[in-house]
Amino acid sequence: MISPKKKNVFFREMKENRILYLMCVPALLVLILFCYIPFAGVWMAFTDFNVVDGIFGSPFVGFDNFKYFFAKNSMGWKVTYNTLFINFFGIILGLIVPISIAVFLNEIRSKIFKKLTQSMMFFPYFLSWVVVGAIIYGFFSTDVGVVNHMLSYFGVKPISWYSKPQYWKAIIIFANVWKWSGYNSIIYMAAMANFDHSLFEAAKADGANKLQCIINLTIPMLKPTAVVLTLMSIGRIFYGDFGMIYGIIGNNPVLIDEVTVIDTYVYQSMRTLGFSYSTAIGLFQSVMGLILVTIANKVSKKINDGEGLF
Numbered sequence: 001m002i003s004p005k006k007k008n009v010f011f012r013e014m015k016e017n018r019i020l021y022l023m024c025v026p027a028l029l030v031l032i033l034f035c036y037i038p039f040a041g042v043w044m045a046f047t048d049f050n051v052v053d054g055i056f057g058s059p060f061v062g063f064d065n066f067k068y069f070f071a072k073n074s075m076g077w078k079v080t081y082n083t084l085f086i087n088f089f090g091i092i093l094g095l096i097v098p099i100s101i102a103v104f105l106n107e108i109r110s111k112i113f114k115k116l117t118q119s120m121m122f123f124p125y126f127l128s129w130v131v132v133g134a135i136i137y138g139f140f141s142t143d144v145g146v147v148n149h150m151l152s153y154f155g156v157k158p159i160s161w162y163s164k165p166q167y168w169k170a171i172i173i174f175a176n177v178w179k180w181s182g183y184n185s186i187i188y189m190a191a192m193a194n195f196d197h198s199l200f201e202a203a204k205a206d207g208a209n210k211l212q213c214i215i216n217l218t219i220p221m222l223k224p225t226a227v228v229l230t231l232m233s234i235g236r237i238f239y240g241d242f243g244m245i246y247g248i249i250g251n252n253p254v255l256i257d258e259v260t261v262i263d264t265y266v267y268q269s270m271r272t273l274g275f276s277y278s279t280a281i282g283l284f285q286s287v288m289g290l291i292l293v294t295i296a297n298k299v300s301k302k303i304n305d306g307e308g309l310f
Contacts, residue, residue: 045280058276065280068273075265080238082169083261087237089173095230097181099222102188103214121182129247132175136248140171165258172248172259176241184229191225192218227300235293238285239263 014021040055045065047058069076101121108114124132139146140161148158161167195218203213240261249255260268262285270278 041279042283044276045283047276049274049276049279061276065277066284068277069281069284075260078257079260079262079265082259083238083240083263086169086173086176086240086259086261087233090176091230091233091237093173093177094180094184094233095226097177098184099188099219099226101181101185102192102222103218105185105189106192106218107210107214118182118186121185123182124179125183127179129241129243132179132244133247133250136171136175162252163254165255168249168255168259172244175248176244187229188222188225191222195221223304227304231293231296231300234296235289237292238288242267 044055048061049058068074105114105118142160151158199217200213240263242263245259245261245264249259266278266281
């Protein structure tokens, strides 16, 4: 039972801040409509869904969809490995490169050069993956590719990149880091704007040079921001970027198996294996992401003085 005193506090709070709560109503409706009501569709993962019987009337098959995903003759293990491989190195490089860019820009004293450099590094964020795919084709195409022209100049035999699957995980990771590093560096620069500059002045007074200030002050003070962004990335480590894969690779049958991630596999299998199978894979992604981010958050609290995402 809720005490009358708590009820009065609740109604007084609602009355005093009613305008603010009314402003939240549209966002709450969107959240309920698109995030909570669709939870009912998760049941499809455990059924053999058909349109006639509906979600709750379709035959119950238990974990058969999950078993098929991880069967020996299935692509489940391959696409899971591809997704984890690409995302793991994407997270590592996506942490190192943006921090390096942010530190570099923070040390620039020329405002004009700083703004110009920042704009150039931020520009790839606005490009669609289709445009990025066209740029990559310009670099790696067999006939007009810049890379093959450079290899020929140094006396190295040109490589038929679009028929060599072994190179494309690295190319996709590089493209992903290149596209997002400028955007992510702004987050770290915003964090650095709130640093206590008296600490840096004290360090310089004690004889510390710029490199020592970066290693002993800037990097440790950026750690909480880096931890939060890394934990958020870990939560989506089982999700592949559908637009990135199709924008760069397209439907190239030679390369697609090497870089197929879970999301592209779901798209391919939806037309042949149905909605139940696709829903099961999506549920697997969500559950594994929740488990990993929870474990990573606990680890980060132990090594980061109790600081974590939640």
